[in-house]
Amino acid sequence: MPPLISAALDNPATYFSWGWLQISVGNLIVILVMFVLFILALVLPFPGGHDDGGDGS
């Protein structure tokens, strides 16, 4: 295993704590990425869109 990875695995994960809520940095990053993706998917224009009169089926 590369030294950088083995060194990272040897150390305990970093945790954020706010009162009763405790979450690791890794999990927090994944949740934030999902939020960002969700917002971007709603606001970014979709390329090549046109109304073809489909019926939803």
Added chain:
Amino acid sequence: MTAEVESHTVAPAPGDTWTGKLRDRVVRELPPDKLLPDRQPSYVGSWIYVFGVLTIAALLVVVATGVVLTLEGPEWYHISDVGHFFNSLHFWSVQLFFIFMVVHLWGKFWMAAWRGRRAMTWITGVVSFIVSLATAFTGYLMQTNADSQWITFEAKDGLNAVGIGAWFNVTSLGQTMLLHVCTLPLVVGLIVVLHVLLVRKRGVVPPIDAFKNEPAAASDTAEVAS
């Protein structure tokens, strides 16, 4: 002799055989133009509608890399460089699978995607999410490293506490491995196929306000009420 031959050549009507009935029902429920459409309504032109197929794409990578891992075995994917690469591909495609699935779930939840007789589509999505969690969980258990030992003994206490430890013994690597590489992927695959067929049958759900200025909105509302 002639009469005997004739009796064997008389074909039953298509509606009289179970194969004929099944074929008629499949074609009636899911005609080819619904199964493989070449046009979609305009509201599908949004990034939020992309995450379902992204989830399936990630699932295909998960399955393909998983097949390679099963063919080569732990001595290969724990030690060799190529094995590490495929192990990482398997792991990270699972992360993407869940990220895409959660965004897909949020999108469908906030547009109330169970409208228009799509309840079973929603339910199969929920079930596939739950079974996927179990599949990922057994994957973490069979990493055969310190991480998996920690997760196993934490999970053992949790499963025993809820009373199902007798059926799911997470400290049994054999049971965990068989569940992960055989039973659970099979269940996930079947439910995902059913989910996609239901999406094709009922169509992609329109946004809530898609028809608010058109009389067609009434039919969608009526289907929800039924």
